[in-house]
Amino acid sequence: MPWTKIYTDKAEFDTTFSREGLRGITYREAVREALFQILQADERVFLMGEGVDDPGGIFGSTRGLSEKFGKERVMDIPIAENGLTGVAIGAAIAGMKPIFIHMRMDFLPMCMDQIVNHAAKWHYMSGGSVHVPLVIRSIIGRGWGSAAQHSQALQALFLHIPGLKVVMPGTPYDAKGLLFSAVQDGNPIMFIEHRWLYDYTGYVPEEPYSVPIGKGIVRREGRDVTLVALSHMIVEASKAALVLEKEGIDVEIIDPRTVTPMDTQLIIESVKKTGRLVIADVACRTGGVGAEIACRVAESAHSYLRSAVQRINFPDTPTPASPALEEVYYPDSNAIVAAVSSSVNGG
C-alpha cells in the first residue's frame, strides 16, 4: 500500500508510483495542502502563530496561506506563547477552531499552564458542558547545531496529561489525514511534526480525507521482532529493516501515529506474534513514550516476550550543538540494527 511507505528520495517515489498515476508530495506540502483545504471548507478555522504569514511560512507549511485567506485567518501574533494559548482556548470555547502553530516544540513549555491546567481539563471540569476544539501544531527540530532549546521532543510530557490527544504523523499521507481529523475532533490536540520529515515524499490524495486518531499502522509485516517506531524514527526503522532482512531477521514495523490515545492492541497483537519488542522514539529515554509502551506490553503480554525489551532513544542529556556531539547524540538505523540484533540473538 503506497500510503504506508515514505520515500526519502523523490525520484524513487516517481519511478515506483507515478506510473500508476499516484501523486507524490512532500510532508511540508501535505501539511500546507491540508491547511488550505481546511481553511477553505470551514470559516471557523483560523491559524495563529509567530511568523505564520512571513515569507518562510513555518518551514513552508503555511506559505501563501495569508495571501489567500487574509491576515485575520492566518494571524501573526505577539511573542506571548502562554497568553496566546489562552486566547486560542477562549476562541475555541466560543465555537471557533483555532490552529496554533509553533515553529519549535521547545516553545510549548511556555504554554504549559494554558495547555495543561486549562485546555486539557476544561471539558471534564465543566461536567462536559464546554469543550475546546484546539489544534496545537509544533515541530521537532534537529541538527545544524540547533542545540538544547531548539530541538526538543516533548511528547512524553503531554502523554502524561489526561484530556490531551497527542498525534505524531510520520508520513505525508498521515500528516494530511491526521490534520483533518484533529480539526474535526473537538478536543485539544497536540499535533507534533518532525522537521526532518518535511522534505520526504509520499503518496497523498488531492481530495480531503481523514486518518483516524488512535489507530496505529503496520508499516512492514514481519515475524521475528516488533519494532515500534515514532515520527522520524520510522525512516530509520525502514532502513534498519532492509539491513536486518539480509541478516535473516524479519522485522515488523509498527507506527502508532497517535501517542494518546495509543493503539495498544495493535502493538500487543504484534508482540504476541513475534515475541520481541524494540521501541524507537525521537526523544530522551527516561519517562518517555517507549517506557509507556514497554509497560503496557509487560502488563498485558509479558508471557509472550522471549527477550528483554530494547529502547532506542536520545540519551538523557540536553541536546548538544557541535556536529561531533550530535553524531553521538542522535541514534540512527545502525542503532536500531544493533538493538534488534541484540533482541534476537542476545535475548
Place this chain on the structure above:
Amino acid sequence: MEANGVKSKSRRADSADLSIGPHDTMEQRVSNMNTSSATLVEILRKMMLIRMFEEKIVDVYGVQDMKTPVHLSIGQEAIAVGVCENLETNDYVFTTHRSHGHGLAKGADPGKLYAEFYGRIDGYCKGKGGSMHLSVPEVGIHGTSAIVGGGIPLAVGTALASSMRGDERVSVSFFGDGAVDEGVFHESLNFAALKKLPVVFVCENNFYAVSSPISARQPHDDIARRAEGYNIPGFRLDGNDAIAVYHAAGQAVKRARNKEGPTLLECRTYRWKGHVGPDCDYENGCRPRFELDDWMDRCPIEILKKSLVRTGIMNGIQIQALVGEIHGQLNSALEWAKRSPYPNKSDVFKDVFFKGK
C-alpha cells in the same frame, strides 16, 4: 504592615475621570445618574442575594459535608453586580476561584451552585468542578479557571471570536490584584489592546493575594494606571460603590460593544473573610483587624440600602421583605441541593474527552 485601602476615601480625590468628585454624596450620585429605580432595586437585591448565599455557606460549612474549598466574596458584592447588570445573558464572563458572586450576578441558579459545592449530580458541573470551576454556559460562563490570571486570556479569546464573527457579544474578565503579578495579565491586555477587542478587564483590587499584601508584590498599587502602557482607558473606582461601578462598567461595556476596544477597571475593595474558608483571617494574624473594621464600616450593601431609603426608592419594610424573600429562596435552594444524589461512581471516567454532540 501598611494599612491597605484604609485611606482610600481620601484617595478617591485623585481617581480618574469616571470617578466621583470628593464632595459628592452618595445621595447626589443616585439622583444625578438617572438610574431607574427598578435597576437600583435589582442591584441591591442581587448584592443581598450574594451576601446571604455566602453567609449560608458560612453557616453550614462547619458540618463538613460541603467538601469544597470556598473562596468567599463577602464585602466585594458591588463589583460583581455593578458590572454584570450591564451585560446581556449571552455576553461572556470569565471569573476566578472567587466566583460565587459573579455567577449569581450573571444569573446562575443558587440551588445548582449549592449542589455543585456539595458534589452532587445536579450541580452545574455534575460534581466535577466544585466551588472553583463554575460553568454555566446558558448565562455566558463557559468554565472557570482557579489558576491566578488563568481566565484573563480566555476572555480575550472569546472577544477575538466575537470580533472575527462580527457579533455584538462583550467579554468580561474578572480577576484580582494578584493576577496583575502574573505575566499572562500583560500578554492578555497587550493582545486585546492591539486587536481592539470587545473585552472589559475588571480588577477586584482587594489588596491581598492570600495574605501577601500588594506592597510586597507590586511597585505601586495604582493598577488602573497600567492601562496607559497598552494605550487603553483605565479607571480606578471605589469598588464598594455599586452605582459608581455600574456606571463606569456601563461605559466600558458600551465602548466594547461599539468596537472601540478594551477598558481596564480597577475596583478597590476588601475581602471580609480569609482567602479560603468561612473564617476571618485577622484571628491568625494574616491581616490587621482595624483594616477589616474600617472596610466593614463601608459595607457596600449598607451604603446602597441607606441611599435607597434616603432617596425614597425603598423603605425599611420593603428591604425587610426582600431579606425574607431571599432567605426563603436560599433555604429552598440549599435543601434541594442536599437532596440531589451524588454522581455514579463510573462518572469519574466520563467527559475526559469531548465525544461530539
